[in-house]
Amino acid sequence: MIRGADAVIKVLAAHGVTTVFGYPGGAIMPLYDALYGAPVEHLLSRHEQGAAFAAVGYARASGKTGVCFATSGPGATNLITSLADALLDSVPLVAITGQVSTSVIGTDAFQEIDVLGMSLSCTKHSFMVTRIDELIPTLYQAFAIAASGRPGPVLVDIPKDIQLAELEYRTPLLAIATEPRAEAGDVEAARRLLAQARQPILYVGGGVGMAGAVEQLRDLIRVTGLPSVATLKGLGAIAHDTPGYLGMLGMHGGKAANLAVQDCDLLLVVGARFDDRVTGKLASFAPKAKVIHLDIDAAELGKLRRADVAIAGDLRQILPALAMPLNITPWQAEVEHLARKHRWDYRHPGKLIYAPAMLRRLANKLPQDSVVSCDVGQHQMWVAQHMWFRRPEDHLSSAGLGTMGFGLPAAIGAQMARPGATVVLVSGDGSFMMNVQELTTIKRRRLPVKILLLDNQKLGMVKQWQQLFFEERYSETDLSDNPDFVLMASAFDIPGRSITSADEVEPALEQMLTAQGPYLLHVAIDDAFNVWPLVPPGACNSEMMDEPETRT
Amino acid sequence: MRHSLELTMQQRPEVLERVLRVTRHRGFTVTQLQMRINEDASLSLDIMVDAERAIELLSNQLNKLIDVTQCRVIPAAASSHNVCAQ
Numbered sequence: 001m002i003r004g005a006d007a008v009i010k011v012l013a014a015h016g017v018t019t020v021f022g023y024p025g026g027a028i029m030p031l032y033d034a035l036y037g038a039p040v041e042h043l044l045s046r047h048e049q050g051a052a053f054a055a056v057g058y059a060r061a062s063g064k065t066g067v068c069f070a071t072s073g074p075g076a077t078n079l080i081t082s083l084a085d086a087l088l089d090s091v092p093l094v095a096i097t098g099q100v101s102t103s104v105i106g107t108d109a110f111q112e113i114d115v116l117g118m119s120l121s122c123t124k125h126s127f128m129v130t131r132i133d134e135l136i137p138t139l140y141q142a143f144a145i146a147a148s149g150r151p152g153p154v155l156v157d158i159p160k161d162i163q164l165a166e167l168e169y170r171t172p173l174l175a176i177a178t179e180p181r182a183e184a185g186d187v188e189a190a191r192r193l194l195a196q197a198r199q200p201i202l203y204v205g206g207g208v209g210m211a212g213a214v215e216q217l218r219d220l221i222r223v224t225g226l227p228s229v230a231t232l233k234g235l236g237a238i239a240h241d242t243p244g245y246l247g248m249l250g251m252h253g254g255k256a257a258n259l260a261v262q263d264c265d266l267l268l269v270v271g272a273r274f275d276d277r278v279t280g281k282l283a284s285f286a287p288k289a290k291v292i293h294l295d296i297d298a299a300e301l302g303k304l305r306r307a308d309v310a311i312a313g314d315l316r317q318i319l320p321a322l323a324m325p326l327n328i329t330p331w332q333a334e335v336e337h338l339a340r341k342h343r344w345d346y347r348h349p350g351k352l353i354y355a356p357a358m359l360r361r362l363a364n365k366l367p368q369d370s371v372v373s374c375d376v377g378q379h380q381m382w383v384a385q386h387m388w389f390r391r392p393e394d395h396l397s398s399a400g401l402g403t404m405g406f407g408l409p410a411a412i413g414a415q416m417a418r419p420g421a422t423v424v425l426v427s428g429d430g431s432f433m434m435n436v437q438e439l440t441t442i443k444r445r446r447l448p449v450k451i452l453l454l455d456n457q458k459l460g461m462v463k464q465w466q467q468l469f470f471e472e473r474y475s476e477t478d479l480s481d482n483p484d485f486v487l488m489a490s491a492f493d494i495p496g497r498s499i500t501s502a503d504e505v506e507p508a509l510e511q512m513l514t515a516q517g518p519y520l521l522h523v524a525i526d527d528a529f530n531v532w533p534l535v536p537p538g539a540c541n542s543e544m545m546d547e548p549e550t551r552t
Numbered sequence: 553m554r555h556s557l558e559l560t561m562q563q564r565p566e567v568l569e570r571v572l573r574v575t576r577h578r579g580f581t582v583t584q585l586q587m588r589i590n591e592d593a594s595l596s597l598d599i600m601v602d603a604e605r606a607i608e609l610l611s612n613q614l615n616k617l618i619d620v621t622q623c624r625v626i627p628a629a630a631s632s633h634n635v636c637a638q
Contacts, residue, residue, distance in 0.1 A: 120573050125617075128565075301612075302608065303609060
């Protein structure tokens with residue numbers, strides 16, 4: 001007989017979990033006791049949101065299911081933002097929370113909150129275990145649900161008395177979940193549409209990476225010669241030098257990407273969901289296009305845009321069935337012309353540091369095995385526009401929820417998942433402060449995370465919108481009273497330096513990347529520059545705004 | 553527009569909350585609701601909703617709920633059943 005808490009650790013081990021992220025507290029003490037001396041490594045965060053984001057970063061950088069622990073009450077409520085983030089970005093996560101004992105649930109006991117109730121809107125599924133014999137099967141189910149179909153976060157709330165109760169450990173028998181399968185007729189219909197199209201384009205989302213279908217997608221592009229665009233989460237699925245690949249589309253997408261999509265006559269949508277940041281005004285998105293929509297989640301099909309052919313299923317099986325040579329030479333030439341015409345221009349006269357050029361330089365310098373984690377705001381869009389990635393799991397960005405404070409803990413998780421990789425956090429002066437306590441986690445484990453902090457002393461993205469759409473009324477976006485970031489990092493034994501002029505960029509990036517341990521490079525960037533191009537809210541994607549002639 | 557749905561669900565304390573949360577969040581208003589426990593310990597829920605949106609936007613999301621084993625949209629004529637088993 002073992003305690004429930006010991007059984008939890010055994011279930012983790014049985015699922016190949018070697019690293020968990022968390023923070024102890026009263027109602028989860030039995031589990032932390034079971035962890036003591038166990039073969040599962042625990043990384044102590046300094047805030048439960050940081051623990052869960054580290055688990056998200058771990059999952060996204062490795063493809064494995066991330067695991068995090070938190071106690072009842074405030075511990076669990078602190079997880080909520082990260083669970084929501086994992087839900088919107090379809091990240092496989094198992095969150096285990098302690099709960100007050102079953103006898104006092106519903107009495108407003110100390111650190112009691114209805115976590116199961118709170119979890120309903122921010123998880124793929126959730127459980128509260130109320131009987132010891134349900135503990136092991138529930139945990140097995142949690143892992144199965146988190147990783148199957150469209151992945152997502154699963155929460156398991158375990159009352160303290162269940163953690164302490166004794167049981168005989170038995171591996172449960174689980175029914176194998178059935179995944180939707182593509183109908184042969186639908187695949188045939190999709191092939192017919194592809195063969196008829198004169199101006200087809202691939203619109204690739206995060207689903208490709210999550211499905212492990214990157215190779216199948218690249219084969220499809222090789223065989224068909226299809227021009228392509230990607231969403232924020234789809235970046236890395238297509239190699240950046242692939243002919244006809246136009247990078248990111250949408251609100252801050254490249255001009256060529258948006259114009260090509262607006263002009264296409266067939267949109268082959270793969271693991272993407274017509275997010276509003278992608279489509280702009282939905283009614284005028286790719287207005288001439290027929291749509292083939294492929295996704296593992298049937299609920300995404302027809303949710304926002306009617307598809308001519310919609311197939312719910314495993315992309316690894318569907319994509320090869322669509323690989324056939326296409327006769328689209330004139331369109332390919334047109335796309336190439338668009339790409340050349342709207343190539344990024346990195347010339348930026350003056351001494352100040354132009355963030356897009358610096359990020360392009362960084363991308364070109366990164367070793368093969370690298371992960372870039374970013375926060376949310378202008379720097380995030382510059383990373384998406386100007387950096388390039390070998391694989392989707394090399395680019396961690398809070399896409400659906402857009403959570404500031406994501407980057408630092410996600411970088412920590414990525415470094416734990418891939419200890420040999422160069423992990424670079426690209427953050428902004430706003431986002432960085434939102435989970436800055438996780439610097440302690442870097443210090444504690446001497447994780448060699450490189451921090452590139454882009455500082456324009458502003459909440460840049462909000463300020464950009466105030467400038468463009470709110471008559472330059474800069475309400476609460478001034479951050480000129482930021483702390484001394486290099487000094488702050490030094491308090492966590494993280495060395496670093498600050499640069500302000502363009503000629504310092506190259507040696508400073510070199511110094512950062514060759515540093516043995518963690519490093520912070522603080523970059524005072526040209527704060528006059530905004531993120532361009534931009535599709536204004538409510539506009540059609542062909543109505544992109546460019547950088548104005550006169551800068552503020 | 554009014555729509556009728558018939559759901560079969562696993563008996564979990566929070567399953568009704570899940571269904572109602574999804575219904576509200578996806579933009580549907582409940583106008584009638586009846587739940588009963590079946591002999592096999594599953595739950596049956598008859599629910600009538602009102603919305604401008606297409607009913608598939610709701611039924612697809614309800615079908616995704618782990619504890620919902622079946623969700624049928626009953627056509628307005630109620631002559632035949634549109635089965636969308638999970």
